[in-house]
Amino acid sequence: xxAQNAQAVPALDAPIMEVKNITLRxxxxxxxxxxxxxxxxxxxxxxxxxxxxxxxSMLNVINGFYHPQEGELWFRGQRRLDARPHEVxxxxxxxxxxxxxxxxxxxxxxxxxxxxxxxxSSNILAQAIWWGPAREEERRHRESVEKVIDFLExxxxxxxxxxxxxxxxxxxxxxxxxxAAEPKMLLxxxxxxxxxxxxxxxxxxxxxxxxxxxxxTIVLIEHDMGVVMDISDRVVVLDxxxxxxxxxxxxVRNDQAVIDAYLGVSHD
Amino acid sequence: MFYRESGDFKTKYDDxxxxxxxxxxxxxxxxxxxxAFLVVPFFINDxxxxxxxxxxxIWTIAAIGLxxxxxxxxxxxxxxxxxxxxxxxxxxxxMTSFPEMSIFLCVLLSGGITALVGVLFGLPSLRIKGFYLxxxxxxxxxxxxxxxxxxxxxxxxxxxxxxNAPERAVFDVLVTGPxxxxxxxxxxxxxxxFVLAWVAxxxxxxxxxxxxxxxxxxxxxxxxxxxxxxxxxxxxxxISSFFIGIAGALFFSVYxxxxxVGEAFGITQSFLVLFMIIIGGLGSIFGSFAGAAFLVLMxxxxxxxxxxxxxxxxxxxxxxxxxxxxxxxxxxxxxEPHGLAQLWRLAxxxxxxxxxxx
Amino acid sequence: xxxxxxxxxxxxxNGLMAGVMYALVALGFVLIYKASGIFNYAQGVMxxxxxxxxxxxxxxxxxxxxxxNAIFGTEVxxxxxxxxxxxxxILTLGVMVLFAIVVERYxxxxxxxxxPIILFMATIGLAYFMxxxxxxxxxxxxxxxxxxxxxxxxxxLEQATMGWAGEDSGFxxxxxxxxxxxxxxxxxxxxxxxxxxxxxxxxxxxxRAVADDHxxxxxxxxxxxxxxxIVWSIxxxxxxxxGVMWGSKSGVQFSLSLIALKALPVLMLGGFxxxxxxxxxxxxxxxxxxxxxxxxxxxxxxxxxxxxxxxxxxLFLVFRPQGLFGExxxxxx
Numbered sequence: 001x002x003a004q005n006a007q008a009v010p011a012l013d014a015p016i017m018e019v020k021n022i023t024l025r026x027x028x029x030x031x032x033x034x035x036x037x038x039x040x041x042x043x044x045x046x047x048x049x050x051x052x053x054x055x056x057s058m059l060n061v062i063n064g065f066y067h068p069q070e071g072e073l074w075f076r077g078q079r080r081l082d083a084r085p086h087e088v089x090x091x092x093x094x095x096x097x098x099x100x101x102x103x104x105x106x107x108x109x110x111x112x113x114x115x116x117x118x119x120x121s122s123n124i125l126a127q128a129i130w131w132g133p134a135r136e137e138e139r140r141h142r143e144s145v146e147k148v149i150d151f152l153e154x155x156x157x158x159x160x161x162x163x164x165x166x167x168x169x170x171x172x173x174x175x176x177x178x179x180a181a182e183p184k185m186l187l188x189x190x191x192x193x194x195x196x197x198x199x200x201x202x203x204x205x206x207x208x209x210x211x212x213x214x215x216x217t218i219v220l221i222e223h224d225m226g227v228v229m230d231i232s233d234r235v236v237v238l239d240x241x242x243x244x245x246x247x248x249x250x251x252v253r254n255d256q257a258v259i260d261a262y263l264g265v266s267h268d
Numbered sequence: 269m270f271y272r273e274s275g276d277f278k279t280k281y282d283d284x285x286x287x288x289x290x291x292x293x294x295x296x297x298x299x300x301x302x303x304a305f306l307v308v309p310f311f312i313n314d315x316x317x318x319x320x321x322x323x324x325x326i327w328t329i330a331a332i333g334l335x336x337x338x339x340x341x342x343x344x345x346x347x348x349x350x351x352x353x354x355x356x357x358x359x360x361x362x363m364t365s366f367p368e369m370s371i372f373l374c375v376l377l378s379g380g381i382t383a384l385v386g387v388l389f390g391l392p393s394l395r396i397k398g399f400y401l402x403x404x405x406x407x408x409x410x411x412x413x414x415x416x417x418x419x420x421x422x423x424x425x426x427x428x429x430x431x432n433a434p435e436r437a438v439f440d441v442l443v444t445g446p447x448x449x450x451x452x453x454x455x456x457x458x459x460x461x462f463v464l465a466w467v468a469x470x471x472x473x474x475x476x477x478x479x480x481x482x483x484x485x486x487x488x489x490x491x492x493x494x495x496x497x498x499x500x501x502x503x504x505x506x507i508s509s510f511f512i513g514i515a516g517a518l519f520f521s522v523y524x525x526x527x528x529v530g531e532a533f534g535i536t537q538s539f540l541v542l543f544m545i546i547i548g549g550l551g552s553i554f555g556s557f558a559g560a561a562f563l564v565l566m567x568x569x570x571x572x573x574x575x576x577x578x579x580x581x582x583x584x585x586x587x588x589x590x591x592x593x594x595x596x597x598x599x600x601x602x603x604e605p606h607g608l609a610q611l612w613r614l615a616x617x618x619x620x621x622x623x624x625x626x
Numbered sequence: 627x628x629x630x631x632x633x634x635x636x637x638x639x640n641g642l643m644a645g646v647m648y649a650l651v652a653l654g655f656v657l658i659y660k661a662s663g664i665f666n667y668a669q670g671v672m673x674x675x676x677x678x679x680x681x682x683x684x685x686x687x688x689x690x691x692x693x694x695n696a697i698f699g700t701e702v703x704x705x706x707x708x709x710x711x712x713x714x715x716i717l718t719l720g721v722m723v724l725f726a727i728v729v730e731r732y733x734x735x736x737x738x739x740x741x742p743i744i745l746f747m748a749t750i751g752l753a754y755f756m757x758x759x760x761x762x763x764x765x766x767x768x769x770x771x772x773x774x775x776x777x778x779x780x781x782x783l784e785q786a787t788m789g790w791a792g793e794d795s796g797f798x799x800x801x802x803x804x805x806x807x808x809x810x811x812x813x814x815x816x817x818x819x820x821x822x823x824x825x826x827x828x829x830x831x832x833x834r835a836v837a838d839d840h841x842x843x844x845x846x847x848x849x850x851x852x853x854x855x856i857v858w859s860i861x862x863x864x865x866x867x868x869g870v871m872w873g874s875k876s877g878v879q880f881s882l883s884l885i886a887l888k889a890l891p892v893l894m895l896g897g898f899x900x901x902x903x904x905x906x907x908x909x910x911x912x913x914x915x916x917x918x919x920x921x922x923x924x925x926x927x928x929x930x931x932x933x934x935x936x937x938x939x940x941l942f943l944v945f946r947p948q949g950l951f952g953e954x955x956x957x958x959x
Binding site: 402605 | 665692693736744766930937943944
C-alpha cells in the first residue's frame with residue numbers, strides 16, 4: 001500500500017487545532033492525563049495506542065461531547081470554551097465512529113443528506129408547504145450530496161436502508177455523511193476496522209483523495225500499523241491516557257517507549 | 269405486470285423526491301381523493317358518519333401528530349389525551365369568547381395553543397430519555413385532566429363541568445351543533461385531514477424530518493454531526509401538539525359536541541393513539557391512516573358481529589373486545605413490529621415483480 | 627404535643643402505609659425489568675386478575691359463567707362449594723405460574739430482540755387481553771376479598787396514643803388501619819426475602835446475570851426461557867400479594883389495575899432495577915402525596931393525588947435522570 005502523500009503537507013505549519021494539557025476524568029477513572037499535541041492544517045495525523053488508551057475519548061473531547069476537567073483546546077487560533085457538539089460541528093468538524101453510528105431508520109441518501117443538516121436553514125413554514133426556498137434548498141443539497149456519492153462510488157445503494165448494507169459499505173456511507181458536511185477537520189475513528197485488504201485500500205484511497213483534493217485535515221485513529229505508516233504525516237501515541245510518542249511515522253516506529261508499550265519487537 | 273416503474277425515468281431530483289413515484293400509486297391516490305371529496309358526501313348517513321368516518325378522520329390527525337413525535341422523532345409520549353383536551357378547551361374558550369370568529373380559525377388557533385403547551389411539557393425531554401420520558405408525559409396527562417376538571421374558568425363556570433359546542437357554520441352550512449348534517453361534518457374534517465397530511469408529508473421529507481429521524485435513531489451521533497437537539501425535540505413536540513390539538517378541537521366541536529374531560533381525554537385515549545401508530549406503522553404517514561382505520565373499524569365490526577349477529581349481551585361483547593384488541597396488538601407486534609405500513613410496503617414490492625416470484 | 631403536630635405525624639404514618647402498598651406493586655415491575663429489560667405494564671392487571679381468581683376460587687364460582695350462559699343459554703353461576711383461604715391462595719399461585727408459562731411461550735419468546743418500546747407495547751396489549759379475559763372469566767362486578775387479614779382501625783394504637791395531645795385537643799389517638807400495618811409487614815418481609823434470594827441463591831445469581839447481559843448469560847449455560855418463567859412467576863406471586871392487600875382494602879374491581887400507573891413514579895424515583903429502591907420510592911411518594919394534599923390541596927381544589935406523584939417524579943428525573951438508586955447512565959460513543 002504505497003501512497004505518495006508528500007504533496008499533502010502544507011508549506012505553512014499553522015496548527016488548526018492545539019490540545020493543551022487536557023485531563024479527562026470519569027468519576028474515579030482518569031481517561032486522559034495531561035495530554036498536549038497539535039494538529040497542522042491539511043495534514044493526516046494518526047492517533048495510535050492500545051485499547052483503552054483514551055483515543056476515542058480524545059476525539060470525543062475534540063467533538064465537544066466530553067468536557068475535560070483541565071486543559072484547553074484551541075481551534076484555528078482561538079481558545080474554545082465548553083461548546084456543545086452541534087456547535088463544534090458548525091465550526092467545521094466532522095466525525096465517523098468506531099461502532100458505526102449511522103441512522104438505521106434511513107436510507108443511504110438520507111443519511112448522507114443528514115450530514116448537511118447544519119447547513120440547512122429553510123424555515124418551518126416554507127417546509128410545511130414545500131414551496132420555493134424549501135424545494136431549492138433540498139435540490140441544492142441533493143446536488144452536493146450526489147457529488148459525495150459519486151466520489152465514494154455508492155450510487156447503487158442510494159435508496160437502500162443502511163441497516164441492510166454490509167459492514168464495509170456502511171463504513172463508507174458513514175464517511176460520506178461526514179464528507180457531506182464539507183468539514184475543515186475530519187475525525188475518523190478506526191475507519192478500517194473489520195475490513196479486508198481490498199476494502200482497506202479503497203478506504204485509504206478515499207481518505208488520501210479527500211486530503212489532497214479538498215485540503216481537509218484528517219485525524220485518524222487506527223490499529224493497522226501498515227496503514228498508519230503509509231498514509232499519515234505525523235503520529236501521536238497514547239498509552240493509559242498519557243502521551244508516549246509524537247512525531248513522524250518513522251521516528252515513532254523506532255521510539256523505544258512506543259515499542260515497549262504497543263508495537264512490540266519485530267522479528268524480520 | 270401493471271405495477272411497474274420501468275420506462276418511468278426520473279430526470280430531476282424533484283421527481284425523485286415525489287410521494288408517489290410509481291404512476292399507478294399516483295393515480296390511485298387521485299382516485300381515492302376524488303371519491304372522498306366528491307362521492308362520499310352524497311352517500312353518507314348519520315350512522316356511518318358518527319360511528320366510522322368522522323372519528324376515523326379525527327383520530328388520523330391525532331395519529332399523524334403522535335407519529336411525528338414518537339414515530340419520526342422517537343420521543344414516546346403518553347400525554348396525547350391531555351393534549352387533545354387542551355385543543356378542545358382552547359376551542360371552547362375561543363368559540364364562546366369570540367362568537368364571530370370563524371370555526372376554521374378557532375380550530376387552527378386551538379392547535380397553536382396546544383403547540384405552546386406541548387413545547388412546555390416537552391422541555392423535560394432534553395434531560396430525560398426514552399422510557400422515563402414516556403412516564404414523565406403521564407404527568408402532563410394527569411395534570412391536564414385535573415386542571416380542566418378543577419379550574420372553573422375553563423368550562424365557563426357551568427355547574428356540570430361539561431363543555432358544549434355552540435353552533436357554527438362554514439359558508440352558511442352548519443358544521444357543529446346538533447343540527448349539522450353528517451356530510452357537512454365529514455367534509456369539514458376531511459379538509460383538515462387533507463391539508464394536514466400534506467403538511468406532515470412535506471415536513472417529514474425535508475430538513476426538519478431528517479433531523480427528527482436523526483435524533484430518533486442516534487441522538488448522540490446526531491448532535492455530533494450538527495443537529496441541535498433542543499430545537500429539534502421541541503419542534504417535534506410543537507408540531508405534534510399542533511396536530512393533536514386540532515384533533516382535540518374537532519373531536520369536541522364537530523364529533524362529540526359535549527365533553528366531560530375525564531372520559532373523553534383520559535389515559536385510555538393516549539394509549540389508543542399510541543396503539544394506532546404502532547399497529548399502523550411508526551414513522552409513516554400512511555401508517556397513521558391505517559392504524560386509525562383499524563382501531564376505529566374493529567370495535568364497530570366486533571360489536572356488529574357479536575351483538576347484532578350473535579345476539580350476545582353487550583358487556584360480554586365489551587370484554588371480548590378487550591381480549592381481541594389486546595391479542596391483536598401482541599400478535600401484530602410479534603409478526604410485524606413495523607406495522608401495517610410495512611405489510612403494505614412488502615405487498616407493493618411483491619406486486620412490482622408480479623407475476624414473477626423475484 | 628400539639629394536636630397539629632400529631633395530625634401531621636398521623637398523616638405521615640398513613641402516607642408510609644400507602645407508600646408500602648405502592649411499593650408492593652412496584653416490586654413486581656422491578657423483578658421483571660431486572661431480568662428481562664421489559665417494563666411490564668400488565669403488572670397491575672396481573673394483581674387484579676390474581677385477586678379475582680382468588681375470590682372466584684374461594685367462593686366456588688364457575689369460570690366463564692357469563693359467557694357459557696350467553697352461548698348455551700344455561701344459568702350456571704357457582705359450583706356450590708367454598709374453598710378455604712389458604713388453599714385458594716395456593717391454587718391462585720398455581721394459576722399465576724401457569725400464566726407465566728403461557729406468556730413466556732406465546733409472547734416473550736417471539737419478542738426477544740425487539741426494542742424496549744415494542745416490548746412495553748406488548749405488555750400493554752397483554753394488559754388489555756388479561757383484563758377482558760379476567761372479566762369474562764369471573765365477571766366484572768365488584769367483589770369483596772377476605773382472607774382473614776385483620777382490618778379496621780387499630781384500637782390498641784388509638785388508645786395508647788389517646789392522651790398525647792391533652793384532653794380537650796380533639797385528637798383521639800392515631801387512627802391507623804390494622805390492614806395497613808399487616809401490609810407493611812408483609813411488604814418488608816417480601817423485600818428482604820427477594821433481596822436475599824437475588825443475592826445469595828444460585829437462581830438469584832442467574833437472574834442477575836440475565837438482567838446484565840442476555841448473550842453472556844446464554845453463553846454460560848443459563849436457560850433464558852426458564853429464568854423468564856421463574857421471574858414472571860415470582861412477579862405473579864408479588865402481584866397476588868399486592869392484589870390481596872389492595873383487594874382486602876378497597877374491594878376487587880377495575881381500579882385495582884390502575885395501581886400499575888401509580889407504580890411508575892415510584893419506579894422513577896427508586897430506579898427501575900433496585901428492589902430496595904422500590905420501597906424507598908414508594909414511601910417517598912406515599913408520604914409526599916398525603917402531605918401535599920393535606921397542606922396544599924385545599925388551596926387548589928383538592929384531588930391532587932391524581933397527579934402529584936407524577937410531577938414529583940418528573941422533577942426528580944430532571945435533576946437525576948436515573949432515579950435515586952438507578953445506575954448512572956454514562957453515554958459512550
